[in-house]
Amino acid sequence: MISIETLRTHRHSRAAILADPDILLIRRGYRVRLHGDQDARPWEIWQSINIARLHALDYQSSQRLVFTGNSALLLHGIPTWSTNSCVEAWPSKSDFQLRPYPAVQHRHTVVPGVPVICRHKAPQSISQIDGLEAESPVEAVIRLTLNEQPRDAFVAACMVMHSLSGFDRFNLEDSREKCEHIRRDMLAELGRCPNHSGYLRAQALIKAADGGCDNVFEASVLWIIKSLYSGRVVTQCPIIIGNNTYFGDIVLPDLKIIVEPDGRTKFGDNEQEVRENTGKWLSRQHDLANAGWRVIRARWHDTDDMASFRSSMATLLGIQHLPVTQESLRLWAKPRQPHVSRKHRSQPQRHGSSNRP
Structure with a gap:
């Protein structure tokens, strides 16, 4: 540390x-x-x-x-x-x-x-952290959804939900209930800015956010999917096959598709662990395929160009010709600067103006 x-x-x-x-x-x-x-x-x-x-x-x-x-x-x-x-x-x-x-x-x-x-708008709820003052996570998210890029704001909303709810996939009912409570708090805070030019987009972002995303990469992939597909999307979805229960990171149940943001590249610390975990992973893939599920894997470098990634994801999901609701369309906007991998990023994401609400 x-x-x-x-x-x-x-x-x-x-x-x-x-x-x-x-x-x-x-x-x-x-x-x-x-x-x-x-x-x-x-x-x-x-x-x-x-x-x-x-x-x-x-x-x-x-x-x-x-x-x-x-x-x-x-x-x-x-x-x-x-x-x-x-x-x-x-x-x-x-x-x-x-x-x-x-x-x-x-x-x-x-x-x-x-x-x-x-910033011009005064925070309402303030915490003391290591001698500094900070607005509440809910207020911070609303500020981002109103002023920042949709991707950045959506990821922040998902991460705030995940953190404040203490999301646990082995206690899904309680975790999802807590997430909905946080969503209501966000929408109530947003309701204080009904005349803001970004209100409708902010509302769509908050309604689409999901605390089941374990990390920012999963949240960014979910953002792309929800901007394309208006059907049911479930995070951390349990799939029971025989005596086994598998969790899908992002699941489109009506299409029987599982999207796995592949941030996990390490199967163990020694040869035996790698062999055992690789075997479990292959068995999982075999069971899912035999049960009619299609697994789509997304990798970090796929998101280097979000527009291209979105187009390829539409093709992989087979939904490029399905109707999309206005709510979903509001989620999407091409990031204003090219994305660089978080591991090797040499420039900040963007430069904001010096004074903003």
Whole structure:
């Protein structure tokens, strides 16, 4: 686990501190040293830097700040599609205009710079997290569904539902009931913005979101499917075949199709585990096929081009000529910037304007 040591610096700081490659510049006058990052994965380093940026903004601000949107979800520990989102906050007194954060040069990776967004709408429900203030996850999602790209907002809504519900596929009834309660809270919060230009799309995104998605990749695949298909779609769906119960990540029961977002590439830590788990996986595929189910696998790199992935998914599902409701059509919009794999992303997802509601 990575911990962050903060160093406030100025023009008279010792040269040894300024020259130390392990002391990372976040913003002028604010540097950090990461501890426990020697074997950390790049996304863990990026996350630590993003959190340090929030602390830097709060420390250097002369007014109270409440972090919003993606920054709030970062503090709540809820994953979002972007690994390097804009820093965004609501100021208590007056708007701020700040230069973007510079890129951070870590020994193992480079965290790209990001802009700072000033939000105008005051949060209603505020939590204290590690000395910082953040709006509630539900408010953060509504802000995203009204202002951000549909994919990013849909993924955030799914992850908030998953996190707040403590979703457990072995306790589906209770988990789904909790998700519906969270959905009602989201719709009630959205109801406070009936005149917003993005209201109808936000409403469609919230109604389509599903807490059964285990991770952001599953949520992004579900977003594509729901933008194409208006029929019944079930996450973490139990499929009973003989004495076995298999769970389908994303299931279209009326078409007998299972979509498996294939984020799991490791079958074990040794040869015996790999052999056993591979055998179980092949047996599962055989049972499902014999029972009339068709399994479609989606891989990370398939989503590098969302528009192409959506077209190929329509063909694989065989639904490209089926009628689609207006609700489903509202979910889709081609991402404004090309997507780069989360493992190797070298640019932030997008640059927002400096002032937004």
